[in-house]
Amino acid sequence: MTDSVYKLMEITGSSQTSMEDAIRLAVSRAAKTVHNLRWFEVLETRGHIEDQQIQYWQVTLKVGFTLDDTTS
Amino acid sequence: MTDSVYKLMEITGSSQTSMEDAIRLAVSRAAKTVHNLRWFEVLETRGHIEDQQIQYWQVTLKVGFTLDDTTS
Amino acid sequence: MTDSVYKLMEITGSSQTSMEDAIRLAVSRAAKTVHNLRWFEVLETRGHIEDQQIQYWQVTLKVGFTLDDTTS
Amino acid sequence: MTDSVYKLMEITGSSQTSMEDAIRLAVSRAAKTVHNLRWFEVLETRGHIEDQQIQYWQVTLKVGFTLDDTTS
Amino acid sequence: MTDSVYKLMEITGSSQTSMEDAIRLAVSRAAKTVHNLRWFEVLETRGHIEDQQIQYWQVTLKVGFTLDDTTS
Amino acid sequence: MTDSVYKLMEITGSSQTSMEDAIRLAVSRAAKTVHNLRWFEVLETRGHIEDQQIQYWQVTLKVGFTLDDTTS
Amino acid sequence: MTDSVYKLMEITGSSQTSMEDAIRLAVSRAAKTVHNLRWFEVLETRGHIEDQQIQYWQVTLKVGFTLDDTTS
Amino acid sequence: MTDSVYKLMEITGSSQTSMEDAIRLAVSRAAKTVHNLRWFEVLETRGHIEDQQIQYWQVTLKVGFTLDDTTS
Amino acid sequence: MTDSVYKLMEITGSSQTSMEDAIRLAVSRAAKTVHNLRWFEVLETRGHIEDQQIQYWQVTLKVGFTLDDTTS
Amino acid sequence: MTDSVYKLMEITGSSQTSMEDAIRLAVSRAAKTVHNLRWFEVLETRGHIEDQQIQYWQVTLKVGFTLDDTTS
Amino acid sequence: MTDSVYKLMEITGSSQTSMEDAIRLAVSRAAKTVHNLRWFEVLETRGHIEDQQIQYWQVTLKVGFTLDDTTS
Amino acid sequence: MTDSVYKLMEITGSSQTSMEDAIRLAVSRAAKTVHNLRWFEVLETRGHIEDQQIQYWQVTLKVGFTLDDTTS
Numbered sequence: 001m002t003d004s005v006y007k008l009m010e011i012t013g014s015s016q017t018s019m020e021d022a023i024r025l026a027v028s029r030a031a032k033t034v035h036n037l038r039w040f041e042v043l044e045t046r047g048h049i050e051d052q053q054i055q056y057w058q059v060t061l062k063v064g065f066t067l068d069d070t071t072s
Numbered sequence: 073m074t075d076s077v078y079k080l081m082e083i084t085g086s087s088q089t090s091m092e093d094a095i096r097l098a099v100s101r102a103a104k105t106v107h108n109l110r111w112f113e114v115l116e117t118r119g120h121i122e123d124q125q126i127q128y129w130q131v132t133l134k135v136g137f138t139l140d141d142t143t144s
Numbered sequence: 145m146t147d148s149v150y151k152l153m154e155i156t157g158s159s160q161t162s163m164e165d166a167i168r169l170a171v172s173r174a175a176k177t178v179h180n181l182r183w184f185e186v187l188e189t190r191g192h193i194e195d196q197q198i199q200y201w202q203v204t205l206k207v208g209f210t211l212d213d214t215t216s
Numbered sequence: 217m218t219d220s221v222y223k224l225m226e227i228t229g230s231s232q233t234s235m236e237d238a239i240r241l242a243v244s245r246a247a248k249t250v251h252n253l254r255w256f257e258v259l260e261t262r263g264h265i266e267d268q269q270i271q272y273w274q275v276t277l278k279v280g281f282t283l284d285d286t287t288s
Numbered sequence: 289m290t291d292s293v294y295k296l297m298e299i300t301g302s303s304q305t306s307m308e309d310a311i312r313l314a315v316s317r318a319a320k321t322v323h324n325l326r327w328f329e330v331l332e333t334r335g336h337i338e339d340q341q342i343q344y345w346q347v348t349l350k351v352g353f354t355l356d357d358t359t360s
Numbered sequence: 361m362t363d364s365v366y367k368l369m370e371i372t373g374s375s376q377t378s379m380e381d382a383i384r385l386a387v388s389r390a391a392k393t394v395h396n397l398r399w400f401e402v403l404e405t406r407g408h409i410e411d412q413q414i415q416y417w418q419v420t421l422k423v424g425f426t427l428d429d430t431t432s
Numbered sequence: 433m434t435d436s437v438y439k440l441m442e443i444t445g446s447s448q449t450s451m452e453d454a455i456r457l458a459v460s461r462a463a464k465t466v467h468n469l470r471w472f473e474v475l476e477t478r479g480h481i482e483d484q485q486i487q488y489w490q491v492t493l494k495v496g497f498t499l500d501d502t503t504s
Numbered sequence: 505m506t507d508s509v510y511k512l513m514e515i516t517g518s519s520q521t522s523m524e525d526a527i528r529l530a531v532s533r534a535a536k537t538v539h540n541l542r543w544f545e546v547l548e549t550r551g552h553i554e555d556q557q558i559q560y561w562q563v564t565l566k567v568g569f570t571l572d573d574t575t576s
Numbered sequence: 577m578t579d580s581v582y583k584l585m586e587i588t589g590s591s592q593t594s595m596e597d598a599i600r601l602a603v604s605r606a607a608k609t610v611h612n613l614r615w616f617e618v619l620e621t622r623g624h625i626e627d628q629q630i631q632y633w634q635v636t637l638k639v640g641f642t643l644d645d646t647t648s
Numbered sequence: 649m650t651d652s653v654y655k656l657m658e659i660t661g662s663s664q665t666s667m668e669d670a671i672r673l674a675v676s677r678a679a680k681t682v683h684n685l686r687w688f689e690v691l692e693t694r695g696h697i698e699d700q701q702i703q704y705w706q707v708t709l710k711v712g713f714t715l716d717d718t719t720s
Numbered sequence: 721m722t723d724s725v726y727k728l729m730e731i732t733g734s735s736q737t738s739m740e741d742a743i744r745l746a747v748s749r750a751a752k753t754v755h756n757l758r759w760f761e762v763l764e765t766r767g768h769i770e771d772q773q774i775q776y777w778q779v780t781l782k783v784g785f786t787l788d789d790t791t792s
Numbered sequence: 793m794t795d796s797v798y799k800l801m802e803i804t805g806s807s808q809t810s811m812e813d814a815i816r817l818a819v820s821r822a823a824k825t826v827h828n829l830r831w832f833e834v835l836e837t838r839g840h841i842e843d844q845q846i847q848y849w850q851v852t853l854k855v856g857f858t859l860d861d862t863t864s
Contacts, residue, residue, distance in 0.1 A: 006660040006662070007658070007659050008708070010369075011365060011368065012365065012368065014365065014366070019091070020307060024342060027340075027342055031340035039335060040334065040335045040342075041333070046113045047112045047113075048111055049111055052100075052103035053099070054095070054099055054112075057092075060368070067677055076158050077156065077157055077158065077170055077173040078156040078158070079155050079156075080204070081154075082223070082224040082225075083221060083283075084222040084280065085221055086221065086222070091308060098221055116329070117329070118327060118329045119315075119327060119328045121327055121351075124316075124319035126328075132224070149227060149229055150227065150228040150230070151225065163379070163380060163523070164561075168558060171556075171557070172556075172557075183550060183553055184550065184553065185549070186549040186550070188401070188402075190402070191387075191399060192398075192399055193400065193423075196387075196397055197387070197388075198387055198400075208228065211227075236489075239486070243479075243486055244485075253484055254481055255478060255479060255481055256481065256486075257479075258478070262618070263603075263615060263617075265614055265639075268613055270600060279481075293446065293457060293458055293461040295441065298782075299725060299726065300727075300728065300784065302725065302726070314725055352444065370655070371653060374654070379524060404545070405545070407527070413535075414531055436734050437733050437734065438732040438734070439729065439732075440731070440732065455623070460629075463629075469628055470625055471622060472623045474621040496732065509803060509821040511804075512802040512803065512852070514584035515584065515643075516581065516640065518580050518581065529581055530581055571803075587797060587798065587799050587859075588800065589795075590796050592795060602797055605859055632795075667739070668810060668849075671846070675839075675846055679844035685841040686840075687839060687840055688841065689836070690837040693761070694760065695743070695747075697758055697759055700747075701751075711841075739811070764833070764834075766831060766833045766834070767815070767819075767833075768830075768831055769831055772820075772829055773823075774816060774832075
């Protein structure tokens, strides 16, 4: 294993189902444009309320991924 | 859409089932006394332990709602 | 001057004009239902963007007021 | 014991005597308008100085109480 | 009830299933070596990603327990 | 409305005129490269001083935007 | 004086009398199982309320002590 | 350019006009007693309310300046 | 009342007696060199332990005072 | 000098040698894909331990760079 | 790899040489009493000054290790 | 040993060599104008980048010193 560098991005997933579903949505969307995802950390959990009920769970993540030579 | 003002209240839901259930309980209790709930943000997640097992999930929320002319 | 007690409320003002206007809106709305406002502190400054431009300045305040015997 | 919901309020007590007296004043004032107080947490301790001496100890609390069906 | 003292420990549970399962794992492991667990507080929620999917939910707790005379 | 994902970027606007102008500059520069800007949050307000006077107001924002299928 | 290593523990004292008494209780309980206590720092001050009055002052400390060769 | 050292001071400006005016007042007052002011950072924004209206905007800054050989 | 500027200093009082005594010591020492003290805020409460007992209560304050024309 | 806009990215450098080497690695990797780097700020310092010894120093930075017309 | 649980301890290393040496001292002391150290995070960096020079670098770490069946 | 009072100042050292050198520069500059320096705490670590390389390490300290009767 050699010295390496990771980049971090912030991303918010929004789901009608659950907090964990919001997180999975955010990670799978990040996986479309970035290779080598490594870890995430939850920064904030919020929700959107309509008609006096929770409509969306919104979870903001910091996601880390390995920078290889073809990534900017 | 016109300029508007929101008020925020803090409320803790407590549930034997799950974190999301504790949040839903808190929001539905707030809905009994306040109109026009708009969003929430999770401030703190705690739990009560008895007989070496989790008995209650306790989630504290900040909940925002629109102030209309009949609300104090 | 005698010993006294203050209560704090959180309130978000929203304005199309400026941050200071959002704060003034929040304070003047609070003044409708609470007597003896004393001070405020800015907790958070956010904005809503539509059509790639800022539509609303949203400032969240903590506002303190004196509790007299007729206030709950 | 059943699932339950707590509300939190912020309140500042001010006393010429001591920090603990400022806290007791705040709690006893809250007890006049809210039933079922359960706990408090100290958020901030400040003081007012006049003639180069401490005149008031000011302690800000977050106070939690049980929401029953008659409370808003 | 007499005056008492509590100790706090930090512990991270790691689960392939869910956040709540990670918390339960951490609490049940703590229960093996410490008596009289009383409460927990969530400090941090992270996750480990492999093959572009979440493999582990990792939740760090602060756990409080009563110190009796046989505990160090 | 369907489940969706937002990305957040951090950006600092610098203006000789005012804090709000620094924020507008940052948002309009972000609008050149990113579609569907949705909200911002102020993270930090600083200033640069020369010849004992404020030369630049520098405001750092976190800006959120919708991730669509053509965005990375 | 040589290079040395300190360990930190978190502990909550609970007293019916005062904040300082809660701190002294926590320190004297820690002194039963750990040698060479060196300093403490207050992390959190809370209280338990019953019958609308403060029953317990609860102060959480981080306590530092020297690690010698016989300590784990 | 050589290695150098900066000192930081905290100062609160108070203005009846605006937040930016409170900041400018604080910086110009600091400029009377300290040479070589370099930057500031906003730490806190508060206001004083009288007769249910904002009377003073109060902004607390951390201000940095170069330490030269004649400065203490 | 005119627009005005306040300066803040940080100071730690250390007392063998109590937390409030440590605060009073810090304020009275500040009063020797600075005119027009106005308020303080507690930043940190620590203690020094010797022979397994608290020897010193150490409280760090931020103290605000009015800047008049003769003060630097 | 004209008004300008900066963007910030977060990046983690990992080195077997030292904290400063981890920072330099992160900055030099950022320099491959971004022009006009201007400053960094350390957000977090961690380390990876294997066989009871530190194997990697991991430092997370926020790095600021000037946005010119060809940068997204 | 199966689900697992980690425990965290806080420890301060003190060295006359450098920050990194203080960290290494803390980790090697922890390694004497705990198996399976996995990572650390820097919480605080302080120093002790005597005769107007730095005598000790003091770095406080949170250290994580795997809990196996023989560890308490 | 008698009760005593400490004052704290904030100072930023800037060095082309290393973080520790920046800290030593700040402490030795403080030692020119203040007697009885006692401890420091690192508040912030930043760096200045030119030509895509680190030119200056900038470390901000809070430094504590004993207030004797001749010090203001």
